[in-house]
Amino acid sequence: MSHIEAQEAAEGVGSQIPDRKPEPSARGRMLREFWYYFSENKGAVVGLWVFAAVVLIAILAPVIAPFDPTAQNRDALLIPPIWQEGGVWPYLLGTDAVGRDMLSRLIYGARYSLFIGLVVVTLSVTVGISIGLLAGYLRGWFDTVVMRVMDIILAFPSLLLALVLVAVLGPGLVNAMIAIALVLQPHFVRLTRASVMAEKQRDYVTAARVVGASPFRLMVVTILPNCLGPLIVQATLSFSSAILDAAALGFLGLGAQPPTPEWGTMLADAQEFVLRAWWVVTFPGIAILITVLAINLVGDGLRDALDPKLKRS
Amino acid sequence: MSLLTIKNLSVTFQTASGPFKAVDGFNMTLQPGEILGIVGESGSGKSVAMLGLMGLLPPTATVTADEMSFEGRDMRGIGARERRRIVGAAMAMIFQEPMSSLNPCFTVGFQIKESLRIHMKLDRKARHRRAIELLEAVGLPEPERRLKAYPHQLSGGMSQRVMIAMATACRPKLLIADEPTTALDVTIQAQILDLLVDLQKDHGMAMILITHDMGVVAETAQRVIVQYAGQQVEAQGVETLFTEPHHPYTAALLSAMPERATGDRLPTIPGVVPGQGDRPNGCLFNPRCPKADALCRTVVPPRQDETLGRALCHYPLNARIGEAA
Amino acid sequence: MFRFILSRVGILIPTFVGVAIVAFAFIRLLPGDPILLMSGERGISPERYAELQTLLGYDRPLPLQFWDYLTGLLQGDFGNSVVTRRPVLEEFMTLFPATLELSLVAITLAVFIGVPAGVLAAIKRGSWFDQITMGAALTGYSMPIFWWGLLLIIFFSGYLGWTPVSGRISLLYYFPQTTGFMLIDSLISGQEGAFRSAVSHLVLPGIVLATIPLAVIARQTRSAMLEVLGEDYVRTARAKGLPAFRVVSVHALRNALIPVVTTIGLQVGVLMAGAILTETIFSWPGIGKWMVDSVFRRDYPVVQGGLLLIAMVVMVVNLAVDVLYGFINPRVRAR
Numbered sequence: 001m002s003h004i005e006a007q008e009a010a011e012g013v014g015s016q017i018p019d020r021k022p023e024p025s026a027r028g029r030m031l032r033e034f035w036y037y038f039s040e041n042k043g044a045v046v047g048l049w050v051f052a053a054v055v056l057i058a059i060l061a062p063v064i065a066p067f068d069p070t071a072q073n074r075d076a077l078l079i080p081p082i083w084q085e086g087g088v089w090p091y092l093l094g095t096d097a098v099g100r101d102m103l104s105r106l107i108y109g110a111r112y113s114l115f116i117g118l119v120v121v122t123l124s125v126t127v128g129i130s131i132g133l134l135a136g137y138l139r140g141w142f143d144t145v146v147m148r149v150m151d152i153i154l155a156f157p158s159l160l161l162a163l164v165l166v167a168v169l170g171p172g173l174v175n176a177m178i179a180i181a182l183v184l185q186p187h188f189v190r191l192t193r194a195s196v197m198a199e200k201q202r203d204y205v206t207a208a209r210v211v212g213a214s215p216f217r218l219m220v221v222t223i224l225p226n227c228l229g230p231l232i233v234q235a236t237l238s239f240s241s242a243i244l245d246a247a248a249l250g251f252l253g254l255g256a257q258p259p260t261p262e263w264g265t266m267l268a269d270a271q272e273f274v275l276r277a278w279w280v281v282t283f284p285g286i287a288i289l290i291t292v293l294a295i296n297l298v299g300d301g302l303r304d305a306l307d308p309k310l311k312r313s
Numbered sequence: 314m315s316l317l318t319i320k321n322l323s324v325t326f327q328t329a330s331g332p333f334k335a336v337d338g339f340n341m342t343l344q345p346g347e348i349l350g351i352v353g354e355s356g357s358g359k360s361v362a363m364l365g366l367m368g369l370l371p372p373t374a375t376v377t378a379d380e381m382s383f384e385g386r387d388m389r390g391i392g393a394r395e396r397r398r399i400v401g402a403a404m405a406m407i408f409q410e411p412m413s414s415l416n417p418c419f420t421v422g423f424q425i426k427e428s429l430r431i432h433m434k435l436d437r438k439a440r441h442r443r444a445i446e447l448l449e450a451v452g453l454p455e456p457e458r459r460l461k462a463y464p465h466q467l468s469g470g471m472s473q474r475v476m477i478a479m480a481t482a483c484r485p486k487l488l489i490a491d492e493p494t495t496a497l498d499v500t501i502q503a504q505i506l507d508l509l510v511d512l513q514k515d516h517g518m519a520m521i522l523i524t525h526d527m528g529v530v531a532e533t534a535q536r537v538i539v540q541y542a543g544q545q546v547e548a549q550g551v552e553t554l555f556t557e558p559h560h561p562y563t564a565a566l567l568s569a570m571p572e573r574a575t576g577d578r579l580p581t582i583p584g585v586v587p588g589q590g591d592r593p594n595g596c597l598f599n600p601r602c603p604k605a606d607a608l609c610r611t612v613v614p615p616r617q618d619e620t621l622g623r624a625l626c627h628y629p630l631n632a633r634i635g636e637a638a
Numbered sequence: 639m640f641r642f643i644l645s646r647v648g649i650l651i652p653t654f655v656g657v658a659i660v661a662f663a664f665i666r667l668l669p670g671d672p673i674l675l676m677s678g679e680r681g682i683s684p685e686r687y688a689e690l691q692t693l694l695g696y697d698r699p700l701p702l703q704f705w706d707y708l709t710g711l712l713q714g715d716f717g718n719s720v721v722t723r724r725p726v727l728e729e730f731m732t733l734f735p736a737t738l739e740l741s742l743v744a745i746t747l748a749v750f751i752g753v754p755a756g757v758l759a760a761i762k763r764g765s766w767f768d769q770i771t772m773g774a775a776l777t778g779y780s781m782p783i784f785w786w787g788l789l790l791i792i793f794f795s796g797y798l799g800w801t802p803v804s805g806r807i808s809l810l811y812y813f814p815q816t817t818g819f820m821l822i823d824s825l826i827s828g829q830e831g832a833f834r835s836a837v838s839h840l841v842l843p844g845i846v847l848a849t850i851p852l853a854v855i856a857r858q859t860r861s862a863m864l865e866v867l868g869e870d871y872v873r874t875a876r877a878k879g880l881p882a883f884r885v886v887s888v889h890a891l892r893n894a895l896i897p898v899v900t901t902i903g904l905q906v907g908v909l910m911a912g913a914i915l916t917e918t919i920f921s922w923p924g925i926g927k928w929m930v931d932s933v934f935r936r937d938y939p940v941v942q943g944g945l946l947l948i949a950m951v952v953m954v955v956n957l958a959v960d961v962l963y964g965f966i967n968p969r970v971r972a973r
Binding site: 155 | 652653656657659660664667668773776777779780781782784785786788789791792795796803907908910911912914915918919929930933934938941945948949952953
Binding site: 367369393396397398399400401402405406408410413414415416417418419427428431432463465476479 | 869870875881882889893896967968969
C-alpha cells in the first residue's frame with residue numbers, strides 16, 4: 001500500500017472520530033480508542049471472556065471431554081447429574097437416553113456451533129458485501145434488481161425460508177448452513193449498499209477517483225474500510241442468529257442429524273424426556289443460551305465502540 | 314425589590330473525566346422591566362447559568378449558589394412541584410434552535426394551549442381565544458390556520474415566533490431569551506429582536522438576552538454581563554461598556570464587531586475558550602490576552618470594584634489615574 | 639394520505655410477484671419429478687401420468703406455467719394438499735386463527751410489557767432497574783425459544799402441574815368454532831371451565847412466543863426514548879413547567895413511539911418464525927406446526943402454498959404498519 005493510500009484510508013476512518021488530530025500512528029490510536037469504548041461496556045468484556053472460553057473448549061474438545069461424544073453405554077441410560085440422587089461418577093452431567101455422556105456431548109457441541117457460526121457468517125458476509133458493493137457503486141438496473149430480490153427474501157420469515165430451503169436441499173448440517181447464510185445475507189447487502197452510497201459522496205472518494213484509482217480499487221480499498229463498523233456489528237449479530245437458527249433447525253430434525261452432538265439436535269432427541277429427565281433438556285439449552293448471549297454482549301459492546309452516532313450518548 | 318438576584322452561582326457537571334465547573338461564581342441582579350444582556354463565546358457558560366436557574370439541567374449537574382431568589386422566593390431548595398408553578402409561567406425561556414425546540418408530533422395550537430391549561434386554568438374556548446391572540450401578538454398571519462399547523466410546516470422565523478408566543482402565554486415577569494436569533498436568517502433576526510423588545514415594553518416584563526452578538530446587546534440591553542470560560546469577567550451599563558470596556562476580553566469582543574472594525578480585515582480573538590482539560594493557570598483569558606504577563610499566567614486575577622465594571626483582571630483597561638493602584 | 643397508501647401498495651406488487659416466483663420455483667427445484675412426488679407412495683400409471691401432466695400444465699413452457707400459477711393464485715387457487723386432498727387455502731384458513739390468536743396474545747404481552755419497561759429503563763438510565771431490565775432483554779433476545787418452551791413445560795407442567803402440556807383446550811370441552819379464537823369461542827359456549835382451560839393452554843405458548851419480540855421492543859423503546867429525551871423539544875416541554883410524567887408520557891413517548899412502531903411491525907416475521915417452533919413444542923394446531931408437519935410428510939403443495947400465504951400475511955401486516963407509521967408521524971402524513 002502506497003503512503004497516499006494509507007493516508008486516505010486512515011483519513012476516512014478517522015473522520016468518524018470526533019476531534020481527530022493528524023497523528024502518524026492513526027491506526028494504533030484508533031485501536032486504543034476502540035478498546036477504550038469497548039471496555040467501558042462491562043457486559044461486553046464479560047461476553048468476550050465467555051466467548052473466548054467457548055472457543056477454547058471447542059478447540060480442546062478431544063483433550064478435555066471425558067468420553068467419546070457418540071459412545072453409548074447400555075448400562076448407564078439416563079443417569080442424572082452427579083449431584084442428584086442416582087448420579088454416578090464420572091458422568092458429571094449425567095447421560096442421555098442411549099447412555100452417552102452429556103458433558104462430552106456438550107463439549108463437542110461447542111465445535112459445531114462455532115463452526116456453523118463461522119461458516120454462515122463468512123458465507124453471508126462475502127456474498128452480501130460483494131453484492132452490496134456492486135449495487136451501491138454501480139446503481140442503475142443492477143441495483144434495482146438486487147434490492148428487489150433482497151426485499152423478496154426479507155418478505156419471508158427467516159426460519160420459515162430456511163425450513164423450506166432445507167426441505168428442498170434435504171436435511172443436514174451443510175444444507176442448513178447454506179439456507180441460513182442465504183437468509184442472513186440480505187442484511188449485509190443492504191448495509192453495504194447504504195454505506196457505499198453515503199461514502200461515495202464524500203470528498204476523499206472523489207479525491208481518490210481524480211488521482212485515477214480504478215473502480216475496483218475505489219470500491220474495495222477506498223470505500224469498503226469506511227463502512228466496516230456497522231458491518232462488523234451486523235456480522236456479530238448474524239453469528240449468534242446463525243447459531244440459534246441452526247439449533248432450531250436441528251431441533252426440528254432438519255439440521256445436523258443424530259448422533260451428531262449438535263446442541264439443537266440433542267434437544268430434539270431429548271424432547272420426549274422432558275418430564276422424566278430434566279438434565280438432557282436443560283444443559284444443551286444452557287449451552288446455546290450462554291454462547292449466544294456472550295456473542296450478543298460482544299455485539300452490543302462493538303456497536304457502542306464502532307458506531308459514531310451512539311458514541312458518548 | 315429586585316426581580317431576580319443571583320449571588321455566587323456555580324454549576325458543576327459530573328463527567329467521565331472528573332467534575333467540570335461550567336459556571337463559576339455568577340452574580341446578577343435584575344429589576345422588573347429591565348433588559349440585561351449576557352455575552353460571551355460559546356462554551357462560556359452563559360446558557361448553563363440560566364438553565365440552572367430554570368432547573369432544566371440534567372441530573373449530572375450540581376447547582377450551588379449563595380443566593381438565588383426570584384420575586385423574593387428562594388429558588389435553591391425549591392421543590393419540583395413549586396418550581397413548575399413558576400417555570401413556564403412567571404419565568405419563561407426561549408431557545409436557540411426554534412425548529413427543533415417545537416415538538417414535531419403536535420400542532421402549534423396544542424403546544425400553546427398546553428401552557429395555558431396547566432398554568433392559567435382557562436377553559437377550552439378561552440384557551441383558543443388566547444392562543445389566537447398570542448399568535449397575532451407575535452405577528453403571525455392567519456392565526457386560526459397556524460394553530461392547526463405542525464412545526465415542520467413552519468419556517469425558522471415562524472417557529473421562533475411560535476416559541477415566543479408560547480413563552481409569553483402566561484404573561485411572564487421574566488423572559489430568558491437564549492440566543493433567540495442565532496439560528497435565523499439575518500433579515501429575520503432584526504424582526505424577532507424588535508418583536509421581543511416590543512413585547513417586553515408592552516408587558517413590562519424583564520428580559521435576559523443571552524447572545525454572542527455585541528450588536529444585539531447594543532441595540533436592546535440596558536446592562537451587560539460578559540462571561541468567559543464560566544466566569545463573569547465584566548458587568549457594566551451598556552453605554553459605558555461600549556465606550557470604556559475594562560476587561561481585555563470585552564475590548565477584544567468590541568473590536569471584533571464589524572461596525573467597529575477599522576482596518577481591511579476584521580480583527581479576531583486568537584485561540585478558543587478553554588475546555589475541561591486545558592484550563593490555564595492564573596487568569597483563564599491569559600493565553601489569548603495581548604496584555605498578559607507573568608503575573609497573569611500564575612496568579613488568579615482579583616475582582617475589581619464597581620467603577621471598573623467588576624472586571625476580573627490584573628490590569629483593567631480605561632482605569633483613571635489613581636484608581637488602578 | 640390516500641396517495642401515500644397507494645404508493646406503498648405499488649411497492650408491494652413486485653415483491654408479491656417475486657414471492658410468487660420463489661414459491662413457484664420451489665416445487666420445480668425439488669429433487670425428483672413433481673408429479674411423482676405429489677402422487678405419493680402408491681405410484682402412478684403412465685397414462686395417468688401423461689393425463690396429469692397435461693392437466694397440471696407441466697408440458698407447457700415455464701413462463702406460461704407461471705402465468706397459470708399466478709392467475710390461479712389471484713382466484714384463490716393455492717393448490718391441493720397431497721395428503722388430505724383439500725385445497726391449501728382452505729386448510730390455511732382453518733388453522734390460521736389458532737396462530738393468529740397465539741400471535742396476538744404474544745405481541746400484546748410484548749408491547750404492554752416491553753414499551754413501559756423500555757421507557758422506565760431510559761428514564762432511570764444506569765439504575766439497577768435499567769441494568770436488570772436490559773440484562774433480561776438481552777437474555778431474552780439470545781434465547782433459543784424452543785428450549786425455553788421445554789423449560790417452562792418442565793417447571794409449570796411437570797413440577798408444579800399448573801398448565802397442560804399441549805393443545806388449545808382440554809378435550810372435555812367441545813363447542814363450535816364461531817370465531818376461531820379459542821378464548822372468545824369458549825366464552826360464547828358458556829360451558830363452565832372452558833374459558834379457564836383455554837387460558838391455561840395459551841399461557842405458556844404465549845410467553846414463549848412473546849419472549850423475543852418483548853426483548854427487541856424493550857431495547858428499541860429504551861434507545862429511542864434515550865435519543866428523544868435529549869431533544870430540544872423535551873427541554874421546551876420542561877421549560878413550560880409541565881409535570882415530569884406529562885413530559886415523558888406525552889412529549890417524549892409520542893416521538894419515541896415512531897421508531898418503536900416500525901420495530902413492532904417487524905416482529906410479525908419473528909412471530910411467524912417463532913410460531914413454527916412454539917407450535918411444534920406445544921402441539922398447537924396452527925400454521926407453524928402445519929408447515930413443519932407438511933415438510934416431513936413431503937406434502938409439497940402445502941409447503942409451497944403455506945410459504946406464499948405466510949409471506950403474504952407478513953407483507954400485508956408490514957403494509958398496515960407503514961400506513962400506521964404515516965398516521966403517527968405528522969411529517970409523513972402532511973406531505
